[in-house]
Amino acid sequence: MQEHIFCLSQSFKVPNGRCVSDDDCVDGEPVIAGHGIKTGLCINSTGTCEIQAWCPVEYSKRPSEPMLTEAENFTIYIKNFIRFPKFEFSKSNVLDTSDGSYLKRCTFDKEDHPYCPIFRLGDLVSWTGHDFQDMAVKGGSVGILIEWNCDLDKDSSHCNPEYSFTRLDMNLNNSVTSGYNFRYARYYKDQNGETYRTLYKVYGIRFDIMINGQAGKFNIVPTIIAIGSGVALLGAGAFACDMILLYMMNTSSFYRERKFEIINFKKDRTKAKDGKTGHREKKSRKTAAEKEAANSIKKTEGSETTVESPSTESQSVEKRGPTIPRNTGQRYSAPLSPQGAQPKQHITFSSLN
Numbered sequence: 001m002q003e004h005i006f007c008l009s010q011s012f013k014v015p016n017g018r019c020v021s022d023d024d025c026v027d028g029e030p031v032i033a034g035h036g037i038k039t040g041l042c043i044n045s046t047g048t049c050e051i052q053a054w055c056p057v058e059y060s061k062r063p064s065e066p067m068l069t070e071a072e073n074f075t076i077y078i079k080n081f082i083r084f085p086k087f088e089f090s091k092s093n094v095l096d097t098s099d100g101s102y103l104k105r106c107t108f109d110k111e112d113h114p115y116c117p118i119f120r121l122g123d124l125v126s127w128t129g130h131d132f133q134d135m136a137v138k139g140g141s142v143g144i145l146i147e148w149n150c151d152l153d154k155d156s157s158h159c160n161p162e163y164s165f166t167r168l169d170m171n172l173n174n175s176v177t178s179g180y181n182f183r184y185a186r187y188y189k190d191q192n193g194e195t196y197r198t199l200y201k202v203y204g205i206r207f208d209i210m211i212n213g214q215a216g217k218f219n220i221v222p223t224i225i226a227i228g229s230g231v232a233l234l235g236a237g238a239f240a241c242d243m244i245l246l247y248m249m250n251t252s253s254f255y256r257e258r259k260f261e262i263i264n265f266k267k268d269r270t271k272a273k274d275g276k277t278g279h280r281e282k283k284s285r286k287t288a289a290e291k292e293a294a295n296s297i298k299k300t301e302g303s304e305t306t307v308e309s310p311s312t313e314s315q316s317v318e319k320r321g322p323t324i325p326r327n328t329g330q331r332y333s334a335p336l337s338p339q340g341a342q343p344k345q346h347i348t349f350s351s352l353n
């Protein structure tokens with residue numbers, strides 16, 4: 001039982017409550033990590049400051065024996081609902097049955113009774129890998145995770161809850177934070193109107209229940225979007241690699257030579273012009289050859305008659321004598337001898353075209 005008065009002493013374990021003189025105890029200053037407010041007086045017998053608080057102050061002591069020994073066979077009822085509004089699907093972890101006595105005689109078992117929501121405390125702690133009697137000394141915190149992974153393309157009987165258990169307060173170093181306890185007080189007044197309270201510090205086991213669920217169902221539209229996004233990301237990846245290799249690497253010139261083909265537009269245009277000119281020359285040559293062939297054919301048809309010696313063909317045109325026209329389409333020429341000898345008469349008949 002505690003009364004709200006001036007306490008003559010503060011625990012010496014609290015550093016901020018120690019003092020040597022009254023100057024160390026500032027009136028109205030709270031005691032850090034203590035239990036009240038300083039009054040300005042230093043109690044020399046204890047070496048601590050006088051405080052105004054609920055007195056006597058709490059004396060903390062850890063229990064040495066299990067306080068929850070018989071709670072191992074207690075049971076806890078966990079009821080859970082899951083709902084996926086997009087697919088208009090909902091389900092519970094309780095068996096859908098019309099037997100009213102089922103919940104009174106079942107306990108959870110992963111193989112035989114997966115839809116029984118009643119759990120034994122000793123089993124819950126043992127599934128975390130710890131002993132219940134060890135946890136019963138200082139208490140503890142147990143996490144219960146219920147997972148729903150449902151494929152709604154299959155029957156609803158394939159959508160079942162999966163339980164996993166872990167201890168949340170356990171540290172490898174077994175620090176002072178391990179265990180679970182809390183305080184609460186009950187207040188009342190006596191016949192004189194004085195206020196009193198009774199402070200309780202209790203140890204227990206805390207259960208933190210976490211629910212996680214996901215469900216899926218095939219749909220062609222998200223599938224197409226996912227494929228398109230993947231293809232787009234592949235293109236973006238190739239572009240990023242090209243930028244790095246072309247502009248950020250020391251061997252970018254080597255990669256650029258392998259990736260791109262250099263085209264000289266001026267040289268190609270010159271080649272194109274040369275090709276066109278050669279084609280025209282070939283065409284003109286072909287036309288001249290055709291004309292010569294046509295002239296030879298016409299001369300053959302005109303029955304050209306030539307009487308001359310082989311030696312006269314090698315003579316130059318400039319050394320021939322004057323040409324005198326005889327008839328229409330005929331001409332006469334008398335070649336001169338280079339040695340001044342008497343000229344030989346040479347008569348040539350030809351038809352003019």
